[in-house]
Structures are given as C-alpha cells and as structure tokens.
Amino acid sequence: MPILDASFAEGDDRRLIHCLHCGQPQSVSRLALTVNCRHCNKLLKIEDVTIRQYQARRSIETCGMLTIEKDGNVFSDHIACGSLVVRGHLRGNVVSRGPVFVGARAEIRGNVTAPTLAVGDGAVLEGDYRIGPAVQ
Amino acid sequence: MADTSPQDVPTVLGPDSSFKGEISFDKVLRIHGRFEGRIVSPGRLHVAREGRIEAEVEVAAISIEGEVHGRLTAGDRLELKASAHYEGDLRACRMVVEEGAVFCGHVSVGPDALKTPSPGPSRGGNGHSAATPIPDAMTR
Numbered sequence: 001m002p003i004l005d006a007s008f009a010e011g012d013d014r015r016l017i018h019c020l021h022c023g024q025p026q027s028v029s030r031l032a033l034t035v036n037c038r039h040c041n042k043l044l045k046i047e048d049v050t051i052r053q054y055q056a057r058r059s060i061e062t063c064g065m066l067t068i069e070k071d072g073n074v075f076s077d078h079i080a081c082g083s084l085v086v087r088g089h090l091r092g093n094v095v096s097r098g099p100v101f102v103g104a105r106a107e108i109r110g111n112v113t114a115p116t117l118a119v120g121d122g123a124v125l126e127g128d129y130r131i132g133p134a135v136q
Numbered sequence: 137m138a139d140t141s142p143q144d145v146p147t148v149l150g151p152d153s154s155f156k157g158e159i160s161f162d163k164v165l166r167i168h169g170r171f172e173g174r175i176v177s178p179g180r181l182h183v184a185r186e187g188r189i190e191a192e193v194e195v196a197a198i199s200i201e202g203e204v205h206g207r208l209t210a211g212d213r214l215e216l217k218a219s220a221h222y223e224g225d226l227r228a229c230r231m232v233v234e235e236g237a238v239f240c241g242h243v244s245v246g247p248d249a250l251k252t253p254s255p256g257p258s259r260g261g262n263g264h265s266a267a268t269p270i271p272d273a274m275t276r
Contacts, residue, residue, distance in 0.1 A: 099235065107246075119233040124246035132238035 017046055017063040018097045020080045049081075051088075063097070068106075084114070093127075151186050167202075178211075185219050198228075200237075211250065 014027045022040040033047045048064040056075040060066060066081040068074055072088035079090075083098030086106045094100065096114040104120035111128040119125065146164035149155055153169035163179045171189040175181060180197040183189055187202035194209045200220040208214065210228035218236035225242040227249045233239075 116235045117233050117237070118235045119231050119245075121230055121232055123231070125231065125243045126246070126249075127243060128241070129243045130240050131233075132240070 017044070017082060019044060020061055020063060020097070046082075065098075146182075149187075151184075183220075209250070214245075 013030055015030050016025055016027055018025050019037040019040060019042065021042045021044075022037060024037065024039040026035075026038050028035050028046060034043060034045050036042065037044055044063050045061060046063040048067070049060065049062050050067045050069060051072040051074055052069045053071060054073045058076070059078040059080070060074070060076050061078075061080045063082045065083045065085065066079065067085040068088045068090055070087045072090075074088070074090045074092065076090075076092035079092050079094045079096075081094070081096050081098075084094060084096045084100045085103070086101070086108055087103040089107045091109045093111045094108070094113065096112070098114070099116040099118065100112060100114040102108060102117070102119045102123045102125065104122040106120070107124040109124075109126045111130075113130045115131070115133050117129070117131045146166050147161045149165070149167045149169045149171060151168040155170070156172045158174040158176070159165070159171075160175070161177050161179050164182065165175070165177065165179065166182045166184060167187040167189055168184045169187065171187070171191055173191050175189075175191055175193045175195060177195045179195060180199070181193060181195045182199045183202045183204055185201040188204075189202075190205040192207050194211075196211045197213045197215075198208060198210045199215040199217065200222060201217040202219070203221040204224070205222075206224045208222075208224060208226040208228070210226070210231075212228075213230045213232070214226060214228035216222060216231070216233045216237040216239060218234040220234075220237040220239070222237070222239035223241055225244075227244045229245075229247055229249060231243075231245040
C-alpha cells in the first residue's frame with residue numbers, strides 16, 4: 001500500500017487558481033510560489049502579496065491575494081490579482097478574478113473589474129466599475 | 137396593533153404600479169413597481185427587490201435591492217444590497233456595497249464627490265471613460 005494516498009494529496013494541499021492571461025482554471029499546490037500555466041504556458045505568480053508602504057510599480061500581477069494595508073500607498077498602471085483587499089490607498093486600474101474588499105477609510109482611484117465588491121463605510125472610490133459575475 | 141401616524145407611513149409605489157414622470161417626497165419613498173423619470177428629494181429612496189427604475193435620482197439616501205438604470209446622486213449614503221443590479225453613474229458621500237451586488241458605471245464616492253461637477257449625460261454603464269491618469273513618473 002502506498003504511503004501517500006493520491007486522493008489525500010489532492011485535498012487541502014491544493015487550491016484552484018485562474019490564469020491571469022488565458023483565464024483557464026487549474027489546481028496548484030498551496031506551497032507553490034510560481035507555476036507555469038498548463039494551458040498557455042505563461043509564468044504565473046501565485047503567492048499572496050501584502051504591501052505596507054509606498055510603492056510605485058508598472059504592474060502588479062499575482063493569482064493570489066493582494067493586500068494593501070492601512071499604511072500602504074500603491075501607484076500602478078495595471079493590477080491583476082486573484083482577489084484584492086484595500087485598507088490603504090491605491091491608484092491604478094484593477095482586474096481581479098475574485099472579490100475586492102475595500103475597507104472603511106480606504107481609497108481606490110482607478111477602474112475596477114471584479115466579480116464581487118464589498119465596500120466599507122467611509123471608503124473613497126473614483127473610477128469606472130464593472131462588478132458582477134459575468135464581467136470577467 | 138400599534139397605531140401609526142400618517143407621517144410614519146412611507147410613500148409606496150406598489151408592485152403592480154408603473155409611474156412615468158417626476159416625483160418628489162419629504163421622507164421615504166419605497167418603490168416596488170416600475171418607475172421612469174426623475175426623483176428629487178431631501179428624503180430616503182428605497183428600491184425593493186422587485187422594483188425597477190430608470191431615472192435620474194437626487195436624494196439624501198438610497199438603498200437598492202432591485203434594478204436601477206440612470207444617474208444617482210446621494211447627498212449622504214448609498215447602499216447596494218446583495219440583490220441589486222445597477223447601471224449608470226453614481227455620486228455619493230458614502231457607499232456600502234454588499235457582496236453579490238452587480239453594477240457597472242462610473243463611481244465617485246467620498247466626502248468631496250458631490251463637490252465635483254456632474255459627469256454629463258448618463259452613459260448607462262455602457263461606455264467607459266479613459267483610465268485614471270497615472271503620474272508622469274509611472275509612465276517613463
């Protein structure tokens with residue numbers, strides 16, 4: 001009998017991601033930081049990213065969760081992520097494959113495309129929004 | 137049964153009603169039916185789950201559970217419930233969106249949102265303006 005049952009290995013150790021480029025779903029190990037998409041072979045960063053200070057970047061791409069903490073202040077042309085949590089300030093255009101959470105007192109200036117959006121009381125938003133399950 | 141004064145009862149457009157034109161009210165308007173036109177009021181507007189409106193709205197507070205098309209201005213607060221469908225341009229001091237709400241259009245929310253000039257005729261969420269300008273340092 002094998003020591004490691006294959007069905008066990010497919011359980012909690014894996015998570016489902018969607019490729020940022022081709023949109024295809026695939027199962028990856030929770031421990032993996034980067035993978036190549038099985039469908040389009042592009043490199044995908046899948047680790048969660050947390051930003052706690054000022055950052056100006058051309059683009060931020062991750063299939064994981066992007067979190068901008070209270071002291072975070074992000075300027076970026078293009079942000080593509082698995083999901084987004086904003087507690088600080090963000091200026092840029094966002095395409096999220098998963099939910100976007102905007103905390104109270106947080107600020108987003110830019111266009112946002114996401115399947116769901118939750119906004120806390122007191123948040124500042126400015127831009128074009130496309131929110132809904134059919135927009136991805 | 138508790139007595140309710142006439143002031144406590146909100147204005148209600150029932151589910152079998154259809155209204156076209158301009159309406160104003162003082163306290164609360166609940167729309168369960170269909171509305172098309174313009175709503176201006178210092179009060180609170182509630183669009184029920186079965187309500188459908190296509191209107192230009194300027195009120196103090198809006199709560200949406202149904203389907204809304206048009207330009208919304210909320211002097212105080214705008215709430216999009218989980219069942220809400222909204223298309224248009226909105227301006228509000230404060231906004232609360234429940235997970236599951238579907239909307240499309242230009243959003244301007246914050247304490248200064250109402251000070252900025254209104255963005256022309258409503259685009260109904262179909263057209264998207266240019267991206268938010270990025271500082272020059274980012275584009276080099």
